[in-house]
Amino acid sequence: MSHRATPCGARSRRFVRVRAIRVSVALALIVALVLASCGGGDAAEVDLERLEQAFASADVALGSEVFGDSCSVCHGSDGSGGVGAALGGVDERLTVRDHLAVVWTGRGSMPPFSGILTDAEIAAVVAYQRSTFGDER
Numbered sequence: 001m002s003h004r005a006t007p008c009g010a011r012s013r014r015f016v017r018v019r020a021i022r023v024s025v026a027l028a029l030i031v032a033l034v035l036a037s038c039g040g041g042d043a044a045e046v047d048l049e050r051l052e053q054a055f056a057s058a059d060v061a062l063g064s065e066v067f068g069d070s071c072s073v074c075h076g077s078d079g080s081g082g083v084g085a086a087l088g089g090v091d092e093r094l095t096v097r098d099h100l101a102v103v104w105t106g107r108g109s110m111p112p113f114s115g116i117l118t119d120a121e122i123a124a125v126v127a128y129q130r131s132t133f134g135d136e137r
C-alpha cells in the first residue's frame, strides 16, 4: 500500500507544480494584455491619424446634435461650462489633434468617448466646438 502511495503522491505534487506554473503564465499574459490595452491613457497615433482624417470632412450639423446629446450636460449648451470646462476659445488652447485626443481618451473627470461615439461623431463634435465656441466663427 505505502509503496504505491509514494509515487502517486509525488506525481500529484508535480502535477500541482505544473498547474501552478501554467496559472502564473496565464496571469502574466493577462497582466501584459491589460497593460498593453491601457497604453498609458493616451490616444494611440493610429487613432489620432484616423480621427484627423475624419475631421477633414467633419459634419458640423451632426456635431451640434452630438454636443447636445453627450457633452452639454457637463459643458453647458452654450459651452459656458459647469461640471466640465468652459469651452470659449477652445480652438486657441488646443490643436485639432489635442482636441480630438481629449474627446477620445477623456481627461480628469471627463470620460473617454472612444467606443461610445464613432470617429465621424467625435470629428463632428470637435468641429462644432471649435466653430461655435472658438474665436474663429
Ligand code: HEC
Binding pocket: 066, 067, 070, 071, 072, 073, 074, 075, 083, 084, 085, 086, 087, 090, 093, 094, 099, 102, 103, 107, 108, 109, 110, 111, 113, 125, 126, 129
Ligand atoms: C461628465 C462630464 C463631462 C462630459 C459628459 C463631457 N465632458 Fe468634456 N470635460 C469635462 C471636464 C471635467 C473637463 C476638464 C478636464 C480636466 O482638464 O481636468 C473637460 C474638458 C474638456 C475639453 C478640454 C477643454 C480645454 O479647454 O482644455 C474638451 C475639448 C472637452 N471636454 C470636450 C468634450 C466633448 C466634445 C464632450 C462630448 C462628446 C464632452 N467634453 C463631454 C467633463 C465632461
